[in-house]
Amino acid sequence: xxxxxxxxxxxxxxxxxxxxxxxxxxxxxxxxxxxxxxxxxxxxxxxxxxxxxxxxxxxxxxxxxxxxxxxxxxxxxxxxxxxxxxxxxxxxxxxxxxxxxxxxxxxxxxxxxxxxxxxxxxxxxxxxxxxxxxxxxxxxxxxxxxxxxxxxxxxxxxxxxxxxxxxxxxxxxxxxxxxxxxxxxxxxxxxxxxxxxxxxxxxxxxxxxxxxxxxxxxxxxxxxxxxxxxxxxxxxxxxxxxxxxxxxxxxxxxxxxxxxxxxxxxxxxxxxxxxxxxxxxxxxxxxxxxxxxxxxxxxxxxxxxxxxxxxxxxxxxxxxxxxxxxxxxxx
Amino acid sequence: xxxxxxxxxxxxxxxxxxxxxxxxxxxxxxxxxxxxxxxxxxxxxxxxxxxxxxxxxxxxxxxxxxxxxxxxxxxxxxxxxxxxxxxxxxxxxxxxxxxxxxxxxxxxxxxxxxxxxxxxxxxxxxxxxxxxxxxxxxxxxxxxxxxxxxxxxxxxxxxxxxxxxxxxxxxxxxxxxxxxxxxxxxxxxxxxxxxxxxxxxxxxxxxxxxxxxxxxxxxxxxxxxxxxxxxxxxxxxxxxxxxxxxxxxxxxxxxxxxxxxxxxxxxxxxxxxxxxxxxxxxxxxxxxxxxxxxxxxxxxxxxxxxxxxxxxxxxxxxxxxxxxxxxxxxxxxxxxxxxxxxxxxxxxxxxxxxxxxxxxxxxxxxxxxxxxxxxxxxxxxxxxx
Numbered sequence: 043x044x045x046x047x048x049x050x051x052x053x054x055x056x057x058x059x060x061x062x063x064x065x066x067x068x069x070x071x072x073x074x075x076x077x078x079x080x081x082x083x084x085x086x087x088x089x090x091x092x093x094x095x096x097x098x099x100x101x102x103x104x105x106x107x108x109x110x111x112x113x114x115x116x117x118x119x120x121x122x123x124x125x126x127x128x129x130x131x132x133x134x135x136x137x138x139x140x141x142x143x144x145x146x147x148x149x150x151x152x153x154x155x156x157x158x159x160x161x162x163x164x165x166x167x168x169x170x171x172x173x174x175x176x177x178x179x180x181x182x183x184x185x186x187x188x189x190x191x192x193x194x195x196x197x198x199x200x201x202x203x204x205x206x207x208x209x210x211x212x213x214x215x216x217x218x219x220x221x222x223x224x225x226x227x228x229x230x231x232x233x234x235x236x237x238x239x240x241x242x243x244x245x246x247x248x249x250x251x252x253x254x255x256x257x258x259x260x261x262x263x264x265x266x267x268x269x270x271x272x273x274x275x276x277x278x279x280x281x282x283x284x285x286x287x288x289x290x291x292x293x294x295x296x297x298x299x300x301x302x303x304x305x306x307x308x309x310x311x312x313x314x315x316x317x318x319x320x321x322x323x324x325x326x327x328x329x330x331x332x333x334x335x336x337x338x339x340x341x342x343x344x345x346x347x348x349x350x351x352x353x354x355x356x357x358x359x360x361x362x363x364x365x366x367x368x369x370x371x372x373x
Numbered sequence: 374x375x376x377x378x379x380x381x382x383x384x385x386x387x388x389x390x391x392x393x394x395x396x397x398x399x400x401x402x403x404x405x406x407x408x409x410x411x412x413x414x415x416x417x418x419x420x421x422x423x424x425x426x427x428x429x430x431x432x433x434x435x436x437x438x439x440x441x442x443x444x445x446x447x448x449x450x451x452x453x454x455x456x457x458x459x460x461x462x463x464x465x466x467x468x469x470x471x472x473x474x475x476x477x478x479x480x481x482x483x484x485x486x487x488x489x490x491x492x493x494x495x496x497x498x499x500x501x502x503x504x505x506x507x508x509x510x511x512x513x514x515x516x517x518x519x520x521x522x523x524x525x526x527x528x529x530x531x532x533x534x535x536x537x538x539x540x541x542x543x544x545x546x547x548x549x550x551x552x553x554x555x556x557x558x559x560x561x562x563x564x565x566x567x568x569x570x571x572x573x574x575x576x577x578x579x580x581x582x583x584x585x586x587x588x589x590x591x592x593x594x595x596x597x598x599x600x601x602x603x604x605x606x607x608x609x610x611x612x613x614x615x616x617x618x619x620x621x622x623x624x625x626x627x628x629x630x631x632x633x634x635x636x637x638x639x640x641x642x643x644x645x646x647x648x649x650x651x652x653x654x655x656x657x658x659x660x661x662x663x664x665x666x667x668x669x670x671x672x673x674x675x676x677x678x679x680x681x682x683x684x685x686x687x688x689x690x691x692x693x694x695x696x697x698x699x700x701x702x703x704x705x706x707x708x709x710x711x712x713x714x715x716x717x718x719x720x721x722x723x724x725x726x727x728x729x730x731x732x733x734x735x736x737x738x739x740x741x742x743x744x745x746x747x748x749x750x751x752x753x754x755x756x757x758x
Contacts, residue, residue, distance in 0.1 A: 089473035090400060097393035102425075119475070126475045127393065171470035172404060288470055 048235040051280040055176040058183025061103035067186045074107045076160030077178055080150035082114040084168040085123055091173045092127040098175035110158050112150040132157050144348050148262035152350040155251055156359055163251060167242035171288040180282045181245035192250045192278040193270055196243035198287040221301045225308055229317060232276055239267050252354040258346060260300045261307025268311045295330055299343045302328035377749050378690050387502050388738045395495040403480055403487030406465040409523040415459050419494055419515050426497040436530040443511040452510040453751050454542035456703050457489035458519035467728060479731040484547035484722045488732050490515055492719050492741055493545055507752045509540050524667030528703045532710050541680060541756035542714035543747055544703040548725055550740045552718035553695035555681045556673030557705030559636035561643050561665055565590055565627045565650055568660040581659050583625035584614050593649045603635035634671050669701045672708035679755035680713045687746035691739050713756040717744055
């Protein structure tokens, strides 16, 4: 296993804090950049995320050309708040409405490719409590400054907000360490150099995203890494230390469901790559148990196995983006 | 000044167009914890952002107050100070991540004083967008060690060491919009600590109880006769002590403040309270002592001072009803050094000193407009008499 990738393709966001320089390169390369925030009931964090990005990376330094929110059907005021701070907002169900509708983060990311205009797309989770514009420019910087790079992924410290206005200094990343890293170690040791493969913050060129399939749910981050690795290799990827991201702690059961989805996605990819031969179909249900009154009751979580094809295969998308993006085509 | 008032609708539009930057500044300031004596991180971010706004000079004074100076057009006019305190009561173990909604921002310390310091930080951008230039240098000072045990050390030091006269000053506080403070009471903030020494083997019930001893002190203080003139007041603001419900308390602490518009009266009452403490100490087997946490002198502008009058006019033009109270904050240090100064509030909100403090966004634009109006008035000479 080559360990040089870790040394050469790992950056710190502060290397890219000269925003004027980034804007100059962006202009020289005639690139446009879209920020996409997939949402589902994020009214507590969405406003801050949009206004900081607008202030710092649109008004003060024109690095971003648009901020787009793609929502899975929030029942709170996520979209109203997002609009009030100037983001373009879409409900995923209304994008490419002729296609069958699914719900999930991956679905939002995939559909965002249709409604955004940028040559570079930055995807950030919308629940970042300590949002700072470094989350975007840190991911954009390597893509602008190094023509070889086509995809950047975040990693960071993960303090947990325990919900009572108190912070725990460390934690998180359990699914990464207990599920993803062991799997990478078994099948793709090179990928273990990616410190947080499940981080929800990444950026890349449209030409890359439009050529890969998107699982509609949690598995999207895993499949994205595996697909990019398979198609273009590790050298088009980089990772950026964003230092600190505060997130809500999730219950072990919720993480179990996430792990289940990721495992399914992973095995699916292993089969496609002819790396394993599973003799029978895997089940789609994660079964957990809750004690209700005096007996254990199963809590069944059924995952949707759906996966969107590379969006370049969708005629409506090709019509929309037919002429663009050739300059950044990934060979 | 008249021109500014005439242009208020345009001023509003311009300030509102900078909403994202102003709120970003408030959030970046507020989300960086800064308890008194631990303001370093917040100060550094304040200075870095001032520098990115291309403020002419950005530095710390030798007490580490972060300061930005917007150079004026005249080298003869003394500078005008705009100050806001950097420190808050919330430690770094408290979640400082703010929630921004359509009309509100919520989080620890937002009203006291993240919005004040965030607005101060935004003023270079706002003044630039309004294309306002001043004869005086404008000194933007985020002062450290202000509240509680800080005892206004930051502002005291800044003014003590400032090399030139100061033309006038505006102190910016988050709440409450409509506030127009122009006088400070004399004040001593003190603490009475009571400790029960553990000597030999004594049953718990035979030991004095620290809480009851403080109760006795309170009773005796309440018996002091407070005059109507000069006005005086004693506030019991904090109390703590004890170990658990079923045990006599071995220690207890009482925080109080003596306020009066006469420094002499404040000193006199402090002596009286000290006598009470000494008496209780002498008569009981306890260790009770009194200490001063902070103090300010009584000082004021007159109601008809041109600065107060013009601030009132600006506020009325903005449909704000000025409300004045004594303020023992940065204001008192300016006034005690004979620098004309007022304190203004930026916005309205709820739960000012709680973790879930919340500010309203919309009134803030008026708050900013009044600060700029007063700044113009000072630059036009209302403090020059």
